[in-house]
Amino acid sequence: MDYSYLSPYIRVAMDSIICPPWYLAPRDIFDYELLYIKEGHVKITIEEENYEGRPGDIFLFKPRQKHSIKIIGEVPLRQPHLHFDLVYQEDSPQVKVSFKAYEQMTGEERRYFRENKLLELPNKLSVRNLSYFEEMLFEIIEEFQDRMPFYEISIKGLFIKLWTYILREYHYGNDKVINCRMDDLKHIREYIRVHAEEELSLVQLAENFHISKYHLIRLFKKTFGDTPMHYHCLLRIEKAKEKIQFTNFSLMDIATMVGFENINTFSRAFRKIEGVPPSFYRGRK
Known part of the structure; x- marks a missing residue:
């Protein structure tokens, strides 16, 4: 349903x-x-x-x-x-x-x-x-x-x-592994939230929480409906949207603030998630 x-x-x-x-x-x-x-x-x-x-x-x-x-x-x-x-x-x-x-x-x-x-x-x-x-x-x-x-x-x-x-x-x-590792998965999600404006890698998460990266992807998606890295990207874009709308920082500066290497990488990720370029939100309050 x-x-x-x-x-x-x-x-x-x-x-x-x-x-x-x-x-x-x-x-x-x-x-x-x-x-x-x-x-x-x-x-x-x-x-x-x-x-x-x-x-x-x-x-x-x-x-x-x-x-x-x-x-x-x-x-x-x-x-x-x-x-x-x-x-x-x-x-x-x-x-x-x-x-x-x-x-x-x-x-x-x-x-x-x-x-x-x-x-x-x-x-x-x-x-x-x-x-x-x-x-x-x-x-x-x-x-x-x-x-x-x-x-x-x-x-x-x-x-x-x-x-x-x-x-x-x-x-x-229906998943005993998720039930056993629910607390760990919540800690991982909270870690991603805290480091939303930093660059994170799947390898880094797996090493920090002592879990294989493939196991982490499966459990995280089954529990929260998304992969760890896509979830991290969503958070970064949300942070970027706030800064675009409510600060006067340039788009290039905002891209750096939320952990993207350059404006082109930021723009591609932004458009992929939002369906519009970052400039769409500039001046919308």
Whole structure:
């Protein structure tokens, strides 16, 4: 999914407590549901695959994905959960939460199903910082329940923050090496920031942080979405843009200040990243 188009609609946000015995019969929902097991023990079946749900587990149900839930034991189930559309649609406010199986629905009801755009995400999710996840989830629920003025805007922003965290956890969780070296990678990124106006080389970074340059490129790009040297170049160009707009230094002097050998090298790098020559920003305040 292209998340640049993300414009969520939160249909339900609630923290419910259900006493046993309880069984949610197989159903197909129109939208997505994010379910968090805060307390209790459940058996969850999704498309004939069984899962055990205990405190701290997170489940994602997707449109037209048949699932059922059954409480196990005598402890009440506490299940903070959200129903949502990833992208707002004209009928989003009219669509209700489904408690029917697909076979029981009318043709009109079947028109409400959203397209499942989250094929890559598993049904059972995990995060490293559960307290952080809980805090964001309950903030959404509180905002939704209070319905203060402009709450619709607020919960969109809160949901995007929560969803971003879930996506990053999934992204990093598939690479054990990144998880082990995350602190090192953040230190490398900070080092590049501090030395943004200096000339840096990949060899220098690799030697300073005791990592092979090829390994560094792979891990850095997987973690931050860019190579170390391109990231460094972006920072240099941003520093140059500031100086071009808000100082009277010549372009040649600015090129030297941000670590380029000469004005020609600077101009080529600038145009490659910005699509315009450095002079484009001169006098624009």
